[in-house]
Amino acid sequence: MKMHQKLALICTATLALTTTAAHAAKPAQLDDGLPTTLRPANYKAKYPTDNAAIVRGEKLFRSDKLSTNGRACSNCHAEASTFGPNFTKPYPHPAMNSQARFGVPKLHLDEVVQVCLQGPLRGTPLEWGSPEQADLVAYLTYVQKTGKMSAR
Ligand code: HEC
Incomplete structure (x- = not known):
């Protein structure tokens, strides 16, 4: 098994555990916090592509600022293959078992960020259109396009 597959397995288990815990604590918020995971109705995404935004996004991605458990996105995602x-x-594309978990066939990039943020980082979902969301999406789009994890 390749390293990233192992990581995915471990992380999927973590996601599942987190989901179970959240369900037990808040039965009214099933489906991983559906209202905040999926884009609000009529949401028009406008995300920056400039280098400053990418660099700010990378900083956020490598920090534990958004988490309540000391984790950073980069703990699990050290390489683009992860x-x-x-x-x-x-x-949007099929991701994270979206049909079963969220009732939609595909997820947008800003939506998968919300899933990882609320799951492994146990963080508060980002406000739609917030600067943090814009910067993270800018950075991840850069990683997606270039395969590089650092903009510097
Ligand atoms: C505990 C480990 C873990 C942490 C921490 C984590 N993720 Fe993930 N992430 C995963 C797993 C597992 C997947 C699914 C990989 C797969 O499909 O093989 C994933 C997938 C993704 C994807 C790609 C989804 C797709 O299919 O298009 C993005 C983008 C992403 N994470 C962003 C983030 C961001 C941003 C953070 C920090 C807020 C973060 N992740 C933190 C485990 C983690």
Whole structure:
């Protein structure tokens, strides 16, 4: 088994555990916090592509600022290959068992960020259109396009 497959297995288990815990604590918020995971109705995404935004996004990705358990996105995603087999395909695309978990066949990039943020990082979902969301999406789009984890 390749390293990234092992990582995916471990991480999927973590996601499942987190989901179970959240369900037990808050039965009213089933489906991984559906209202905040999926884009609000009529949401128009406008994300930056400039280098400053990419660099800010990378900093956020490598920090534990968004988590409540000291984790950073980069703990699990140290290389572009850790984002899974569909990552290089244009968004929205099938991801994270979205049909079973969220009732939609595909997820947008800003939506998969919300899933990882609320799951492994146990963080508060990002506000739609917030600067943090914009910067993270800018950075991840850069990684998706270039396969590089650092903009510097
Ligand atoms: C505990 C490990 C873990 C942490 C921490 C984590 N992720 Fe993930 N992430 C995963 C797993 C597992 C997948 C699914 C990989 C697969 O499909 O093989 C994934 C997938 C993704 C994908 C690609 C989804 C797709 O299929 O297009 C993105 C983008 C992503 N994560 C962003 C983030 C961001 C941003 C953070 C920090 C807020 C983060 N991740 C933190 C485990 C993690």
